Structures are given as C-alpha cells and as structure tokens.
Amino acid sequence: MSEQATAIMTRKPRGRLLALCSALILASASGTALAKTVKVQSTDLLKFEPAKVVIHVGDTVVWHNASVLVHTVTDVPKLAAKAADVALPKGAKPFNSGNLQPKADFRHRFTAPGTYRYFCIPHEAAGMLGEVVVEPK
Amino acid sequence: MKQGSSRVSRAVVSLLAGLGLAAAFASSSASAEGNSQMQMQMMHKLVEMAPYRGYLEAHDKEQHPLGLLGGPISVSITQKTGGVFVSLPDKRRLDPNVFGTPKMPRAFAGTPGIDGVPPMARGVEDGHYTEFEKLSPFGDKYMVMADGKLSIQALDATATDAATTQDRVKMMASWKDKAGNVYEVRCCKMLAAHGVEYPTFGGVVTNQILHGSSRIGTSLMPTEYTYFAFWGMGQVLKNGKVVAAPRLIHGMLTEYVRTNGYKLAFDNQVTPTRLQFHLMVPPFMPDMAHGGFKQDPLPTGFDLPNGMQLPFWHVMFENLDIHSHRA
Structure with missing residues (x-):
C-alpha cells in the first residue's frame, strides 16, 4: 500500500476507511478477473512450448524450465546474436x-x-526462439 | 622414409579393419583381391599424405620450444549447474566448403575420422557429396543428460609442437544419465606435447582456428575459431570407478557450431558470438609405434537404445563461466 493511502487511513474515520478498503479490494478483484496467466515451457529439445502465445495487455506469461539444461528467456536486442x-x-x-x-x-x-520476439541466450543459435503477441484490451 | 611408410601401412590396415572400411571397399568389387589391394594402397597413400607430417617432423624432437608470443595465458572454465549435450553416432553431412565436390575433392588425406575423409567413404548424389558413409561422433544426433559439471584450470605457455612442454591442464568433467549413473572424465596426467598427424602446440593452444578446412583435427567438425583447446591422456570413469585409462582426451572452447535443432553446422552457419565447450574421448588411440591411430572403442558403460555401448564421449557444455589472463 502506498504512503499516501496509509496517511489517508490514519486520518479518516472508520466508516470512510471501510469504504476505501472495499473500493481497493473491488478494483483489485476486477483486475485479477480480467488478467490471465499463460504458461510456456522450456524443453530439452531446445524449444519454447508453445512457441507463440497470444495474450492481452495486463496478462502475464510464466516460463517454466522443464529441461535438465539451463535456459534463459531474453528479449534484449543488444544480447541477440x-x-x-x-x-x-x-x-x-x-x-x-x-x-x-x-x-x-x-x-x-x-x-x-x-x-x-525472445530467445534463450545459450541456445539462440540452435533455434530456441519464442514469440508473444500482446493485443490491446 | 621407407620405415615410416611401412609403419603407416600397418596402422592403415589396423585402422581400416576397425572402421569396417576395408570390408566396404573390398565388397564394392566382388571380383577382386587386386582391386582391394589397390584400395588399400590408395588408403595408405592418403594416410601418408596427412598435411602436417612435415611440420611435425620438424618439431616433434625439439627439446627447447619457444614460448607463446606475449607470454603464457592462463585459462579457467567452469560449469556448475545445468545439463550437457551428448553426441550419438551419426553420419556426418559433408560440407562443400570443407570437402569440395567429387570433381574437386578437398580434405581427403589423413586417417579417416581423425583427419581427412577418403573420397571412397563419401556418399555422392547429383554431383555433390552427401555424407560420410560411416557412423562417427560428429553428426546431428544427440541426447541431453543432467548435472553437467566442468572444471578446467590450464596454462598455455609453449607455442609449438615439441618433445617437451610447459603447458598444463587440470580438468574434471561429469554428467549423469536418467538412471542416475555418473560419468566422469579427468585429464591430463600427460599432455600431447606434439601431435601424431596434426599439431597440438605443446598440448594446449589458445586463439587458433581448428577443424574443418584448418586440417587440425577432424574435418568432420566445422572450421571453428577456438579460444582454448587441449590434447592429453586422462581417465574415464563410471560411478567413481575407472573404466578406461590412459585415454586420449581432447577439449576445446569454440564459437557455436550448432544450428536449428542442434544440427552440426556447416562453415557458413557458425555463430561467432556464442561459445560452447566440447569434450571428446574418441574411439581411437594414438599408435606412436606406427605413427598413426588405431581403432579402440571406449568402454563408456552407457548403452544405446539398440543395445550397443556408446563407443565414445562427445559432450558439449554450454552454461559456462570463463576467465583468462596473461599469466
């Protein structure tokens, strides 16, 4: 919670505090309901699976390393071969x-x-590439 | 020279028998012992023509070799976590940049698999070479194994091949299969102060092009800039028990020579700005008495799906921490 919100909570009477908390909880709940989490796996076959995902602004992608190898998830132009x-x-x-x-x-x-478009640093040359398409909400 | 020639000849016969090439050549003409004899003579000539024999003759008895220009270089390479890539036997696709064409062949001299590839062992289609017709450690097939660990401390001090060397290597590498067996390679109680068919630069070399068209090491690997490499004799272990010693061990830190799907690159597909370390325990042993190499499958203790034992280790480490400085 921000310093400003903390200050408000200290100053205001209890009824207004409850109303404020409820509003924050609703906003948060509404955001959670809309935002998705999509999973992508890094594999022993030097692939991101799926290689392409389509999500919306505010969504999160979680990459899980399902391989015995060390991989990276990198979208930094200066690090690309x-x-x-x-x-x-x-x-x-x-x-x-x-x-x-x-x-x-x-x-x-x-x-x-x-x-x-992103890549795995050690395996970029071996074709370990992925893509995330983010559509507007 | 005559004595050297007959030594090479014996080595060729032993080697071809091991590779199965002699039988392949003989069966290519049902009639003929004469034809087979001719093939053997040709092979003998090819091995004798290994391109660095003159260089080695000038260097291999030198007792006081010069040091590296600018002074010795110390190298440290480690991999603490992550897996490794293990090459499986495969037929290497032949790169025209290295091997030329059937009408204009290149890289044909030297011991097959160690140095060049004889034209008779190359597949041909539509006027182009296709693949080395024998299985080798240099191909596209691989598997991954877990818990790859690598530790190397080395010094490149001696510049050229010689009878003695100031170079040093201490290497330990290990990895684990799915069943939990741990495979390990340790090197080097003794470094190859000079090569048998191509230079070894005192046993350790830094900043040099190897393989492919360089003709230093097998041409079946691409021409690759090599930041560090060594050749020496070491031990191979399985679950802490020595399974082979002494064995020829070769390691090298190079630019990245794999492409899409981990296929072994042709020269024009190498990625210069990525590095990988290759560890090789070949299915050959140097035959110093005869001036060549003899076939000697490595008893790795790792069984392939077809029931055969993997006869070599060719293992790549790619999660590396590298340090180097003028010592």
Whole structure:
C-alpha cells in the first residue's frame, strides 16, 4: 500500500476507511478477473512450448524450465546474436530472466501491446526462439 | 622414409579393419583381391599424405620450444549447474566448403575420422557429396543428460609442437544419465606435447582456428575459431570407478557450431558470438609405434537404445563461466 493511502487511513474515520478498503479490494478483484496467466515451457529439445502465445495487455506469461539444461528467456536486442531473433514493441521495456535453472520459473507481465520476439541466450543459435503477441484490451 | 611408410601401412590396415572400411571397399568389387589391394594402397597413400607430417617432423624432437608470443595465458572454465549435450553416432553431412565436390575433392588425406575423409567413404548424389558413409561422433544426433559439471584450470605457455612442454591442464568433467549413473572424465596426467598427424602446440593452444578446412583435427567438425583447446591422456570413469585409462582426451572452447535443432553446422552457419565447450574421448588411440591411430572403442558403460555401448564421449557444455589472463 502506498504512503499516501496509509496517511489517508490514519486520518479518516472508520466508516470512510471501510469504504476505501472495499473500493481497493473491488478494483483489485476486477483486475485479477480480467488478467490471465499463460504458461510456456522450456524443453530439452531446445524449444519454447508453445512457441507463440497470444495474450492481452495486463496478462502475464510464466516460463517454466522443464529441461535438465539451463535456459534463459531474453528479449534484449543488444544480447541477440541475430537481430531477427528479437523484437520489442514501441514503449516496451527489454526483459531477461538470467540463467533459469531446471524446474525454475520466470514471469513477466506485458503492459505494452505488440509483438515480442525472445530467445534463450545459450541456445539462440540452435533455434530456441519464442514469440508473444500482446493485443490491446 | 621407407620405415615410416611401412609403419603407416600397418596402422592403415589396423585402422581400416576397425572402421569396417576395408570390408566396404573390398565388397564394392566382388571380383577382386587386386582391386582391394589397390584400395588399400590408395588408403595408405592418403594416410601418408596427412598435411602436417612435415611440420611435425620438424618439431616433434625439439627439446627447447619457444614460448607463446606475449607470454603464457592462463585459462579457467567452469560449469556448475545445468545439463550437457551428448553426441550419438551419426553420419556426418559433408560440407562443400570443407570437402569440395567429387570433381574437386578437398580434405581427403589423413586417417579417416581423425583427419581427412577418403573420397571412397563419401556418399555422392547429383554431383555433390552427401555424407560420410560411416557412423562417427560428429553428426546431428544427440541426447541431453543432467548435472553437467566442468572444471578446467590450464596454462598455455609453449607455442609449438615439441618433445617437451610447459603447458598444463587440470580438468574434471561429469554428467549423469536418467538412471542416475555418473560419468566422469579427468585429464591430463600427460599432455600431447606434439601431435601424431596434426599439431597440438605443446598440448594446449589458445586463439587458433581448428577443424574443418584448418586440417587440425577432424574435418568432420566445422572450421571453428577456438579460444582454448587441449590434447592429453586422462581417465574415464563410471560411478567413481575407472573404466578406461590412459585415454586420449581432447577439449576445446569454440564459437557455436550448432544450428536449428542442434544440427552440426556447416562453415557458413557458425555463430561467432556464442561459445560452447566440447569434450571428446574418441574411439581411437594414438599408435606412436606406427605413427598413426588405431581403432579402440571406449568402454563408456552407457548403452544405446539398440543395445550397443556408446563407443565414445562427445559432450558439449554450454552454461559456462570463463576467465583468462596473461599469466
């Protein structure tokens, strides 16, 4: 909770505090209901499965490393061996999981619409590439 | 030279028998012992023509080799977590950049599989080479194994091949199969101060092109820039027990030579800005007495789905931490 919200809660009488809390809970619940979480697996066959997912702004993708190998989930243009393997929509920030150990997860929430092309740093050359298409809400 | 020639000849016969090439060549002409003899003579000539024999002759007895220009380089490579890629026997597709065409063949001299590939062992289709017709450790087939660990501390001090070397390597590598068996390779009690058919630069080399068209090491691997490599004698273990020693061990840190689906690259498909470490325990042993190599399958203790034992280790480590400096 923000410092501003805390200040309001300290100052205001109990009835108004309850109303404020209810509003926050509703807003949060309504956001959760709309936002989806999509799963993608990194595999021993050097694939992201599925290789392409289509989501909406505000949705989250969780990558699970189902492989015995270390993989990454990387959408940083300067780290790509080939420019064609990476894409970020205008206004989107680059992201990089770092080394993702076997069984580990990495999640990223997408806030800008467009097409994201990402890769696994050690296996980019072996064709381990993925795509997230983020559609407006 | 005559003595050397007959030594090579004996090595060729032993090697071809091991590879199954002699039988293949002989059966290509039902009639003929004469034809078979001719093939054997041709093979003998090809092995004798290995391109670095002159260089090795000039260097392999040198007792005081010079050091590396700029001084020794120390190298440290580790992989602490993650799996490994294990190559399985396969027929290598032949890269025209390295092997030329049937009308203009290249990379044909030397011991088959160790150095060149004889034209008689190459598949041909529509005027182009297709594949090396024998199974080798250099192909597209692979599997992954868990818990890959690698630790290397090395020094490249001696520049050239010689009778002695100041180079050093301490390497331990291990990985685990699905059944929980742990395979391990340790090296090097002794480094290859000089090569048998191609240079080894004192046993350790840094910043050098190897394989493919370089003709240093098998041409079945692509021409690849190699940041660090070594050749030496070491031990192979399974579940802590030595299964083979001493064995020829070769390791190298190179640019990335795999493509889509982990297929072994042709020269024009190599990715220069990614690195991988290759560990090789070949199904050959150096035959110093005869100046060549002899077939000697490695008893890895790992069974393939067809029931045969994998006769070599060719293992790639790709989750690396690399440090190097002038020592």
